[in-house]
Amino acid sequence: MRVLNFNRVWPTLTVHREAGDFSMCCAERDLPRGPGYGARAVRYPGIVENYRRTFLWLRDEWATLGLRPPPAPFPVYVFDLTETGNGLPHMFWDGRNSNWACALPSGTDKTTKRDELQFLRALAAHEGTHCYCVQQSGFFRGETYLPEPWHWISEGTAVWMELRLLDRLDRLRSNDALSFSRDWCDYPEEPMLTRGQYQCGLFMRYLAKRWGETLIARLWTEGTWEDDPWVLIRRLTGRENLLSDYADEAYFVGDPGSACYSPHIAARFHSRALAESVLLDDASAELVVPGDLRDTGTNYYAVRAYGRTHLSIAFRSDNSMCIATASAADSKLRRIGGPAVLAPDYREIPVPEGSDHLVLSITVEPETWVRPAKRNFHILVK
Numbered sequence: 001m002r003v004l005n006f007n008r009v010w011p012t013l014t015v016h017r018e019a020g021d022f023s024m025c026c027a028e029r030d031l032p033r034g035p036g037y038g039a040r041a042v043r044y045p046g047i048v049e050n051y052r053r054t055f056l057w058l059r060d061e062w063a064t065l066g067l068r069p070p071p072a073p074f075p076v077y078v079f080d081l082t083e084t085g086n087g088l089p090h091m092f093w094d095g096r097n098s099n100w101a102c103a104l105p106s107g108t109d110k111t112t113k114r115d116e117l118q119f120l121r122a123l124a125a126h127e128g129t130h131c132y133c134v135q136q137s138g139f140f141r142g143e144t145y146l147p148e149p150w151h152w153i154s155e156g157t158a159v160w161m162e163l164r165l166l167d168r169l170d171r172l173r174s175n176d177a178l179s180f181s182r183d184w185c186d187y188p189e190e191p192m193l194t195r196g197q198y199q200c201g202l203f204m205r206y207l208a209k210r211w212g213e214t215l216i217a218r219l220w221t222e223g224t225w226e227d228d229p230w231v232l233i234r235r236l237t238g239r240e241n242l243l244s245d246y247a248d249e250a251y252f253v254g255d256p257g258s259a260c261y262s263p264h265i266a267a268r269f270h271s272r273a274l275a276e277s278v279l280l281d282d283a284s285a286e287l288v289v290p291g292d293l294r295d296t297g298t299n300y301y302a303v304r305a306y307g308r309t310h311l312s313i314a315f316r317s318d319n320s321m322c323i324a325t326a327s328a329a330d331s332k333l334r335r336i337g338g339p340a341v342l343a344p345d346y347r348e349i350p351v352p353e354g355s356d357h358l359v360l361s362i363t364v365e366p367e368t369w370v371r372p373a374k375r376n377f378h379i380l381v382k
């Protein structure tokens with residue numbers, strides 16, 4: 001998060017704009033005289049105005065949801081981010097202001113202005129959300145960032161806020177810019193606690209849909225540095241098998257009946273990737289499918305057996321928190337039956353008329369925050 005060579009950049013960002021709980025600094029490119037600053041200066045004023053509108057929106061959203069506003073505006077530095085690091089937008093501790101701050105790009109390589117502005121709004125909503133979360137009273141420790149068990153919740157909250165913004169922009173007939181949704185669809189097995197932290201945004205969206213949006217804010221207003229976020233989420237929702245509920249719903253991303261219904265994600269990325277498709281091609285066939293998965297990852301298996309009204313399925317694992325559910329899906333990936341929780345003994349699962357396949361959602365649900373370990377399992381089908 002350290003900004004290299006920043007002392008060279010910030011004195012040149014002499015144009016200031018207030019934006020709700022944020023205070024922006026940038027450089028203008030098209031001055032009648034004076035230094036041009038190259039790519040550091042913003043290409044056209046609409047970029048800064050676009051950030052300003054996003055920060056005003058963000059202030060209103062977090063105020064409504066119940067997060068504490070900052071004691072002084074968060075500084076925002078807009079420049080060519082490749083000058084100081086890897087080019088990525090980020091939040092950092094700004095020692096000059098003793099406050100959390102954002103570094104945001106002065107431009108992008110998007111091929112239309114509309115795509116650029118929407119992308120930049122998403123960046124501002126994401127980094128700005130980090131600033132709010134880290135300065136809530138249970139978490140604020142000056143320049144020390146959040147403890148590791150909260151990193152995935154922090155990324156999830158930031159992506160969730162991006163998704164809310166994009167939903168709103170879509171109502172204004174804008175394009176979608178679902179930058180983290182491809183990984184969510186293509187790599188469901190990546191643990192949300194570590195490599196799949198951005199995927200947690202869709203998990204947050206699921207929580208918000210089922211328990212209300214204020215639940216996301218309560219994670220930050222009721223949680224503290226010492227809390228285990230899993231324990232807090234379970235307390236706030238009253239659910240034990242939260243992740244397996246979510247994993248099953250998340251398969252039906254294009255189904256209006258699902259708590260994870262996201263038509264834009266379904267239209268762009270289709271569905272969450274399958275680990276394996278299993279075909280039982282005669283009535284007496286019996287299959288054993290071995291697999292493994294890390295904590296908070298999800299695998300999906302499609303089981304097809306045309307002409308059968310029931311399948312018998314058993315699920316065995318070396319870990320009691322490795323949970324499997326079965327739901328019946330039609331060819332358009334809408335749910336037409338289930339979910340049923342699978343058990344070590346064979347269980348009869350109905351295959352309803354019109355069913356194209358049974359989808360098995362396997363997930364490992366840790367009881368507390370852990371470094372994701374690999375758990376083995378077997379699916380037995382006959």
Ligand SMILES: [Zn+2]
Pocket residue numbers: 126130154155158
């Ligand atoms: Zn982030």
